[in-house]
Amino acid sequence: MGTFAQHIATQPLVLAWVWPLGAGEVWTLACLIVCAIACALPGVFLVLRRMSMLGDAISHAVLPGLVIAFLISSSRSPLVMLVGAALAGMASAGVSAALTKARRVREDAALGVSFSLFFATGVVLISLYASSVDLDPGCVLYGLAELIPLDTEPYTILGHVIEVPRSFPWLLGAALVNVGMITLFYKELRITTFDAGLASALGFTPWAIQAGLLAATAATSVVSFEVLGSILVIAMLVAPGATAHMLTDRLGRMLWYAALFATTAATLGYIVALFLETNIAGMVAATAGVQFGLAVIFAPRYGIASKFVRRVSLSVRIAREDILSALYRTSERATPDPTRLTLASESGLLPPINDSPDVVNGSRLVCALARRSLRSRGLASITAQGELSLTTKGHAMARDLVRSHRLWELYLSRSLGLPADHVHAPSHRVEHFITPAIEALLLSELPANLRVRDPHGAPIPSKD
C-alpha cells in the first residue's frame, strides 16, 4: 500500500487535480467527451433498431478504406481518409445486406463474413505497405488517445493563437453534424425506428433514413477511430445507448441520457486511466461497460434489483394480506370479540386453517417479512403467548379484504354462474387487487338485498 501511495504522490497528475489541469489533459478530455457523444447519439438508434452489430462491422471495415485512401492520395489529408473509410464502411454494410438477400446466409453470419474479410484486407494492406502507411495495426484497434496533446495545429480564435489537437475540429464536426441530423430528421428517425411499416405507409422512405444513419455511423467511426480505435468505437456506439435504454422509454430522453453517460464514461475513464497509467480508450470503454452493468442492476424500472425488490414486496404484501384475512376468518368463527383472537406463534409458520389449507403462499423468508410488516405497520401485535393478534387497524383492513373476497365470490357465482365450490380459489387471488373503484362496480352489479351472505353462506362484512 505504501508503494501505491508513493506511486500516486510522484505522479504529476496529482498536481493536476488542483484546477486548472494542464492544457494537454484538458484537450484530451475534451476530445474524448466530444468523441463519446458523437458516437453515442447515432448509437441510440443502432440499439433501438437492433443494428448494433452493423455498427461493429462498420467500425472494423473502415480499416481497408483508410489504407487504400492513404495509398491513393499518399497523404494524410483527413478529408480523403474520411471519404475512403466511410465508403468502405458503407460497402461492408452493403455486402452483408446483399448476402442476406441471397437468402442462404443469415444476417449475423453475413455480417461476420463481410467484416472479417474487410478487416483482413486492411491488416494485409497495412503490413504490406507498412513503410509507406503511417498506421500501426495495434493502434488501429485501441486508439491513440495518449497522443492527442502531441499532435496539434495552431488556430487563431479572437486574436489568440491556440494550439488545438488536430483531431478535435473533426470530432466536434462529427458531433455537431450528428446532433443536427437528429434534430432535423427527429420525426422521421422516430417513426422509422419504432414502426417501419407505418412509416412506409405514410410515405416516408425507411431505406433512405437507414442509409443516412449508416452513413452517419460510418463517418463518426472514422473520425473517432484515431482517438478510440476501431473496437472501442463499438463500445461507445452501443454502451451509452443501451444504458439509456435501461432507464427510459422515451426517445428524446434516451438521447440526452446517452450523451450524459458518454460524457461520464469519457471523464471517469480518463481519470482512472491516468491514475493507473494505462490505455485511455480501453479504460473509457471499460467504464462505459461498468455503467451499463450498474444500470442493468439498479435501473429504477427495468433493473434486475428493482424488479426483484418489486416482486418480493408484492409477495410480502400478498402474504401479509393472506395472514390478515386468515386471522379475521378464525376470529369470526371462534370468539365474539374479534380483536382478541390469536392464531400462530411468532417463531413458526402459520398452521393451516381448516377451510383454507394454503393460508400463505410463499417462502419462509416471505412469511417472516410479512409477519414483520404486520407488526411494524401496527396491524397485528404479539400476545404474551407469542401469538399474532389483530389490532383495531388490522381488523378493519382484514374486514375489507374478506369483504372484497366474498363480494367477488358472490359476483362470480351470480354473474358467471360458477358453482359455489369453484369460486373460492379465484377470489383468493383477486382479493389483493380489488380497488375501491372495482368494489364500487361490484356493488353496482349486485343488488343490495343479496349482499349479505357469500355463496358459502358466510356473512359479507359491511364497510364499517
Added chain:
Amino acid sequence: MDLDVLIRLISFSDANTRVVVIGAGLLGLCSGVVGTLGVLRRRALVGDAVAHAALPGVCIAFLILGERNLPGLLLGAFIVGTLAAWLIALIRRHTRIKEDAAIALVIGCFFGVGIVLSQIIQGLTSGSRAGLDDFIFGKAATMVRSDALTIAGVTVTCLIIVAILHKELRTLCFDRDFGQSLGWRMGILDALVMTLVALTTVAGLPAVGVVMIVGLLVIPPAAARFWTDRFSTTLIIAGIIGMLAAVVGTIASGVLPVPKTSLSKGWPTGPTIILVAGVIFFLSLCFAPRAGVIAAFIRQRRNRSALSESQSARVCSTGNTSGKGVA
C-alpha cells in the same frame, strides 16, 4: 516469389513448415465444423464476442501465472470467453437489451478491459508485452509443436463430440422445440455448442488472433450452405473448406509477392487465411450448382423462356392472350 520456396512448402520437407501447415489445417477443420453449429444456431457472432473477451482472460492468466505459459493463458481465455457468452445470454434473457446490443457491448467493453490490462502488464514487465499482442492479430507462422498439439487435441475432442451427438445437434439446429418435446435437455445442448465454439476460438487465438477468428468460424459454414441442404454434409463441407483455406492461406502467405518497399517478409498468415476463405466463399456464392448466383440466374432465364414459350403456344392455339378457357 521463388519456385523453390513453394516447392519446399508443398513438399513439407521443412519440419517447421510441416507443423505450421498441419496445425493451421486442423484448426480450419475444427472451426469449420464447430462454426457450422454456431451459424445454424444463429449464434455466429457470439464467437466474435468470445474471441474479444479472451483477451482480458489471457491478461488475467498472465497476471496470475506471472509468465508466458501458453496452456495457462488459453485456460484463462477459455474461462473469460465462456463467461462472456454466458453474460450475453443473461443480458438477453433478463433485460430489455436485445442480443445484438448485448454482443456489441461485450465485445467493446471486454476488449477495453483487455487493452487496459495488457498495458498494465506492459508497465510491469518493463516495456515488453510478453507477446500478448500476438493474441490480437495472431501469429500462425510462429506456431510450434506444442501449439499444434493443443490444436490437434481440441480438434479431436470437438469432432468426437459432434460425431456422437450428431443427431441431437441436428435437432437443436433445425427444430429446437421438437427436441424439447422429446424431453431432451436442449438448454444443456445449447451450452455445449457455445462451449465448443469457445474452445475452438481459444485454440485458434494464437494463430489467427482475436479479431479474425470469427472469419474462420463463419465463412466456411456460410460457403458450405451454398453446396448442400443436409446437416451432416454441411458439417463435412464446412470442415473441408476451413481446412483448405487454412492450408492454402498458410502456404500462400509464404509465397505471395510483397512490394519491394515493404518491411515485412511476407503476407501476414492469419489475414491471408481469412482472405482465402473469402475467395472460396465467393466462388461458392457464384458457382455452386443449385444455390449459386449463376445457377439461379440460368434457372430464372430458362423458366422465363419456358413460360413465354407456353404463353405463345397458348396464343397460337386459342388466339386469346388472357389464357382463359385453355384448360
